[in-house]
Amino acid sequence: MNPGIEHLVKAVIASLESEVLPHLDAQDKPASNVRACLMLLANIESRIALEPQCLYDDNRELRELLRAAVDDATALGIDAQSREAMLLALDRHPQPEMFYDPALAVQANRDYQELLTRIINEFPARHGNAGQFRAKLHRYLAESGKREMILAEKALGRVPI
Amino acid sequence: MISVTEQQVRDYLSQRLGTSLTIKKLKQTFPGLSRETILVFAETASGEAQDFAVRLDYPWGGSCPFSLRHEYEAYARLWKSPVPVAEPLWYDEGIDFADGRPHMVRRLVDGTMAVEGMTENSERGKQVRRRVALECAEKLALVHTLDWKAYGFDTYMEVPADPRDALRAELRAWKKRWDARRPGPFPIIDEAVCWLDETLPRDTPRLSLIKGNNGVGEEIFRDGKIVAMSDWELSAIGDGVLDLAFSQGTLTLGDFGETLRHYESCVGHKVSAERLAGGAFVTWFKMLVCAITYMAKHEYDGIDPRVTNLSFGAVLAKGIEFRLGQCIGKNLVDAWSALTNAEQSSYFREEKTA
Numbered sequence: 001m002n003p004g005i006e007h008l009v010k011a012v013i014a015s016l017e018s019e020v021l022p023h024l025d026a027q028d029k030p031a032s033n034v035r036a037c038l039m040l041l042a043n044i045e046s047r048i049a050l051e052p053q054c055l056y057d058d059n060r061e062l063r064e065l066l067r068a069a070v071d072d073a074t075a076l077g078i079d080a081q082s083r084e085a086m087l088l089a090l091d092r093h094p095q096p097e098m099f100y101d102p103a104l105a106v107q108a109n110r111d112y113q114e115l116l117t118r119i120i121n122e123f124p125a126r127h128g129n130a131g132q133f134r135a136k137l138h139r140y141l142a143e144s145g146k147r148e149m150i151l152a153e154k155a156l157g158r159v160p161i
Numbered sequence: 162m163i164s165v166t167e168q169q170v171r172d173y174l175s176q177r178l179g180t181s182l183t184i185k186k187l188k189q190t191f192p193g194l195s196r197e198t199i200l201v202f203a204e205t206a207s208g209e210a211q212d213f214a215v216r217l218d219y220p221w222g223g224s225c226p227f228s229l230r231h232e233y234e235a236y237a238r239l240w241k242s243p244v245p246v247a248e249p250l251w252y253d254e255g256i257d258f259a260d261g262r263p264h265m266v267r268r269l270v271d272g273t274m275a276v277e278g279m280t281e282n283s284e285r286g287k288q289v290r291r292r293v294a295l296e297c298a299e300k301l302a303l304v305h306t307l308d309w310k311a312y313g314f315d316t317y318m319e320v321p322a323d324p325r326d327a328l329r330a331e332l333r334a335w336k337k338r339w340d341a342r343r344p345g346p347f348p349i350i351d352e353a354v355c356w357l358d359e360t361l362p363r364d365t366p367r368l369s370l371i372k373g374n375n376g377v378g379e380e381i382f383r384d385g386k387i388v389a390m391s392d393w394e395l396s397a398i399g400d401g402v403l404d405l406a407f408s409q410g411t412l413t414l415g416d417f418g419e420t421l422r423h424y425e426s427c428v429g430h431k432v433s434a435e436r437l438a439g440g441a442f443v444t445w446f447k448m449l450v451c452a453i454t455y456m457a458k459h460e461y462d463g464i465d466p467r468v469t470n471l472s473f474g475a476v477l478a479k480g481i482e483f484r485l486g487q488c489i490g491k492n493l494v495d496a497w498s499a500l501t502n503a504e505q506s507s508y509f510r511e512e513k514t515a
Contacts (some may be wrong), residue, residue: 027191029162029469036472043476120351121340138490141349145486152479160458160469161192 005048011016036160043155054147055105059093062112065140066090069119072133077123086115163189163199165219165259170201173258174213174266177251181206181472188218188255194456194470195225195394200269212269214247218262221464224455225394226338230254231317233446235393236267238312243306247381249390279377279414291415292385293377297489298405298412298420300380300387302427305401307368318398323371327365328355328439332357335447342454344461353485357442360493362435369401376409402432409446438497442488445481452478 003011016034024031065085069076074084093108120137175182182203190198210379218229233295236249245268254263278289309315321330328353336354343350373395381389405412405424412420425431457474459465488496 029189029191029193032192032469033467036469039472039476040468110346113348117346117351120348120355128297134490137352141352141486141489145349147481148479148486149483152483154478155476156480160472161194 006045009041009045009048013038016041030161035158039155039158039160042158043152046151046154050150052102052105054151055102055109058144058147059105059109059112059156061089061111061140061143062116063095065136066112066115068133069135076118076119076133082118082122089115163187164197164217165199169258170199171203174201174203174215177266178211181357182211192288192469194473196223196229197245202269214251214267214269215264216267217259217264219465220260220262220468221459223263223394224459224470225451226335226455227263227394227396228263229394232392232394232396233265234317235314235396236265239390239393241309242312244307245300245387245389246393247391270389271336272388274378274381276377276382276385287405287415289385291419293382294412294415294420295423296382296385296387297376297380297408298424299427299436301372301375301391301401301404302424304372304390305404305428307370309368309370309398314398318396320398323403324368324424325363327368328361328402328436328443329358329363330360331397331399331403332443332446335443335450339454341444341451342450342458344454347453348447349482349486349489353442353489354446356441356489357446361439361443362433362493364436365402366430367399371397371399371401371404373397373404374407375404375479376407376411377396377414378409384491400436400440401428402436403412403444404439405432406440406444414446434494434498438493441497441501442485442493445485449481452481 021031021034021038024034050086067090069078070083070086073080078086089111093104094110113119116137167187170187171184174290179224182205182376184201184203186200186202188200188202190200197217197219198214198218201215202482203211203213203335205211208408216229223229233249236246239246240249250266250268252265254264255261258264265427276289276293278286279293280286283287309318319334321327323330332354339350339354372393374392375390378388378390380387381391405421412424420430452472452473456465457478460467460471460474484500
């Protein structure tokens with residue numbers, strides 16, 4: 001029998017909570033380390049259950065946003081070389097629904113986020129002529145933050161210190 | 162878990178002080194996220210008690226943007242000022258003690274970080290908390306009205322060119338640290354900085370010495386008064402409102418309006434809502450820089466093995482990122498007002514009644 005990963009994580013959490021933590025001084029480092037481990041384990045639990053959907057949604061929205069940036073490159077002040085790099089990145093990774101390998105979805109997300117970070121930091125024209133793009137960017141960031149919070153919420157209920 | 166032995170501490174302090182000491186107890190302070198602080202309870206050959214705090218970089222360095230020397234220089238100057246601090250004795254590095262790690266030694270102050278009655282769920286507890294908040298505000302005002310130039314803080318700290326842009330200057334200084342060290346893409350944080358750079362107010366009335374890290378747990382109390390302000394590792398010259406924002410819930414222990422008015426009467430000027438909001442957002446950005454690029458990144462890079470620091474950057478930072486994500490693009494004060502109702506003192510614990 002192979003117990004599911006969720007079951008294994010729950011078992012470790014339960015053991016640390018009931019068999020280790022009560023025997024430690026709450027105001028000392030070993031207890032703090034155990035609480036930090038419990039926080040990370042709670043995060044792992046949430047990520048196992050929810051990250052695939054969050055990643056799918058994030059990648060889908062990021063592709064839309066980057067596509068909007070590529071389409072409006074001139075107004076945003078994005079030079080031709082950078083525009084080309086964005087197109088390559090969008091083509092390198094398939095549409096979100098075509099991912100079979102979670103690791104590839106993670107890599108795509110990282111690549112898209114790096115491109116978005118470049119747009120934010122390197123092309124200030126987006127502040128001026130590109131008001132529409134900026135509004136889309138802010139809407140995406142608000143939604144992205146909510147997704148990150150969904151993954152972190154359970155863990156945030158545990159504080160190491 | 163203390164990184165130096167009792168014998169090493171005894172021999173070192175005895176040699177530096179020129180008197181033979183007997184160590185009665187060593188105690189490492191908790192939590193010690195950025196540096197290791199060891200409380201040394203000792204006595205001389207004649208039985209005189211001599212207690213010290215030895216503060217060191219960890220073997221992997223400090224988890225903080227500023228050096229331990231930076232912190233020591235603040236103590237050395239403040240010791241001569243009206244701001245109460247523990248007496249700094251010396252700073253050293255590159256010697257045999259602690260394998261050459263940077264360290265500073267100061268005298269231990271008689272007092273505690275905990276304030277009796279503060280966590281009581283009673284009218285008495287409520288009054289204790291109110292007085293703690295007012296006392297902290299008063300001491301911060303003392304720091305913010307200090308003539309930092311006369312005490313030489315500008316000889317080693319950066320000074321913003323225009324007081325009105327003090328908040329922006331602080332934001333940009335920390336953005337440089339963020340750009341140099343961020344361990345991957347964080348578009349929420351980067352766009353939040355752009356938004357803040359555009360919207361921060363320009364009404365800072367004066368440049369102040371700022372403590373950078375304050376609240377209950379960072380100061381030493383005796384009989385309800387702060388007798389020593391500790392932890393100056395993030396000290397800088399800038400807008401004092403940043404200290405109001407980084408009080409770790411202490412200034413909201415009582416009624417924040419009353420505490421703020423008391424601070425204003427002590428510091429000699431009003432604090433606008435725009436400055437309060439701007440200070441809060443800049444402080445949250447600084448917390449992210451510390452948690453992600455100085456705490457968690459050291460763990461990612463295999464430098465710092467502590468899982469606690471990883472949890473700060475990998476999980477706790479997400480809560481701040483979420484808040485920023487909901488605020489970007491909005492009116493600064495409106496965004497801050499919507500969030501601050503959720504701010505609670507992180508030092509409030511319900512005390513079990515007997």
